Amino acid sequence: MDIKTYYVKATISYPYKLCLVTDLHDRPYRKILQSVRREKPDSIAIAGDLIIGKLPSRGTKMEQARHALPFLRACASSCPSYYSLGNHEAFLSDTDLAMIRATGVQLLDNSYTRLNKDILLGGLTSSRVTDYRRERKAYYHQHPEDTRPYPFCWASYPTNIPRTDWLSDFEAQKGYKILLSHHPEDWEPWISSHKIDLTCSGHAHGGQIRFYNPLKKQWKGLFAPRQGVLPALTAGRVKGKQGQLIISRGLANTAWPIPRLFNPRELVYIQLY
Ligand SMILES: [Fe+2]
Numbered sequence: 001m002d003i004k005t006y007y008v009k010a011t012i013s014y015p016y017k018l019c020l021v022t023d024l025h026d027r028p029y030r031k032i033l034q035s036v037r038r039e040k041p042d043s044i045a046i047a048g049d050l051i052i053g054k055l056p057s058r059g060t061k062m063e064q065a066r067h068a069l070p071f072l073r074a075c076a077s078s079c080p081s082y083y084s085l086g087n088h089e090a091f092l093s094d095t096d097l098a099m100i101r102a103t104g105v106q107l108l109d110n111s112y113t114r115l116n117k118d119i120l121l122g123g124l125t126s127s128r129v130t131d132y133r134r135e136r137k138a139y140y141h142q143h144p145e146d147t148r149p150y151p152f153c154w155a156s157y158p159t160n161i162p163r164t165d166w167l168s169d170f171e172a173q174k175g176y177k178i179l180l181s182h183h184p185e186d187w188e189p190w191i192s193s194h195k196i197d198l199t200c201s202g203h204a205h206g207g208q209i210r211f212y213n214p215l216k217k218q219w220k221g222l223f224a225p226r227q228g229v230l231p232a233l234t235a236g237r238v239k240g241k242q243g244q245l246i247i248s249r250g251l252a253n254t255a256w257p258i259p260r261l262f263n264p265r266e267l268v269y270i271q272l273y
Helices: 030-039 068-078 094-102 127-142 167-172 184-191
Strands: 002-008 016-021 043-047 081-084 111-114 119-124 176-181 198-201 210-213 218-221 236-239 244-247 266-272
Touching: 002 244, 016 030, 030 068, 030 266, 043 068, 043 119, 043 176, 043 198, 068 081, 068 094, 081 119, 081 176, 119 167, 119 184, 167 176, 176 184, 184 198, 184 244, 198 266
Parallel strands: 002 266, 016 043, 043 081, 119 176, 176 198, 198 244
Antiparallel strands: 016 266, 111 119, 210 218, 236 244
16 A cells, blocks of 8 residues: 655644545454554545445345444544545435444535634535436435435436535635545546645546556556546646645555556545645
């Protein structure tokens, strides 16, 4: 597992260190906690895909996940911790959300909170989650007799559009604004026009297979969902007019049978100064 620290200049009174966890996909987390003990971040921010997005065969998603709840409890006992939802969190029920909150981790579900007098943190929920919620609500309205918790799998008419109506209120707040947004491909169309200082993403798993491009003298990813082949946004830092985007390569692999190649798992720290 690589550990990467980004240094970001910010208009804040005291330095602040954020640990960014993405795409853990219900994997063991011992090395992450060891690193957190060494690095002593001020907070931990989970930017989606903590679990695996399969329909649960019994119980709820969080009950079936092996490592997610213990990991959240361990995070909350280390330092203030926050969780924003990615596409794999589409099947979380209200019971699951209550279980997450009970760990002590603050859920940022299209909402924001203040970390201290200088810094705010928001969480933009994946459109996969909001699309599924919308269709499930409509389905139950039409089929009140159906009590199955998951009457269908993925949303039939995905919009791929996250719910951004709260971002204007977020950007109007005084302070340095950090947004957790699981999908890096959402930055350009939905986020970069807002005055949000820093956006943190994952999802692309570094493009799964990474290779070196000698012409551009840089490493590139091969494929990412919704970005296709040779995607632009898979890892690293991108600067925009109003703010910047940091993309983690993530902490696990779900693209079986395609292995991660030249693409170690990555735990990111962001040192604001
Ligand atoms: Fe994802």
